[in-house]
Amino acid sequence: xxxxxxxxxxxxxxxxxxxxxxxxxxxxxxxxxxxxxxxxxxxxxxxxxxxxxxxxxxxxxxxxxxxxxxxxxxxxxxxxxxxxxxxxxxxxxxxxxxxxx
Numbered sequence: 001x002x003x004x005x006x007x008x009x010x011x012x013x014x015x016x017x018x019x020x021x022x023x024x025x026x027x028x029x030x031x032x033x034x035x036x037x038x039x040x041x042x043x044x045x046x047x048x049x050x051x052x053x054x055x056x057x058x059x060x061x062x063x064x065x066x067x068x069x070x071x072x073x074x075x076x077x078x079x080x081x082x083x084x085x086x087x088x089x090x091x092x093x094x095x096x097x098x099x100x101x
Contacts, residue, residue, distance in 0.1 A: 006100045009062050016055040023051045070094055 023029055024044070033040040073094050077087050 006066075009066070012062050013059040016058050020051040020055040023047070066097060066100075070097055
């Protein structure tokens with residue numbers, strides 16, 4: 001079951017993308033060079049897209065985190081049906097997590 005990311009998730013994702021974009025938009029990343037293996041290379045050449053890939057991977061983790069929590073809680077409920085009081089509390093928590101937007 002897919003759940004939508006909440007505002008905090010979206011703010012974290014936005015922050016990751018902003019930092020990656022700042023790196024790629026900064027002229028220094030292209031113009032400032034370092035010597036690597038006796039060659040002058042820019043930060044962009046050294047990076048080779050790492051910043052963008054990292055931001056995308058973290059965004060995917062953030063958006064799937066809530067789904068993982070809900071799934072684990074549902075498994076717990078299914079495996080512990082004798083604990084009715086705890087089950088009802090966890091069900092309420094799952095509903096609240098699903099409704100968060």
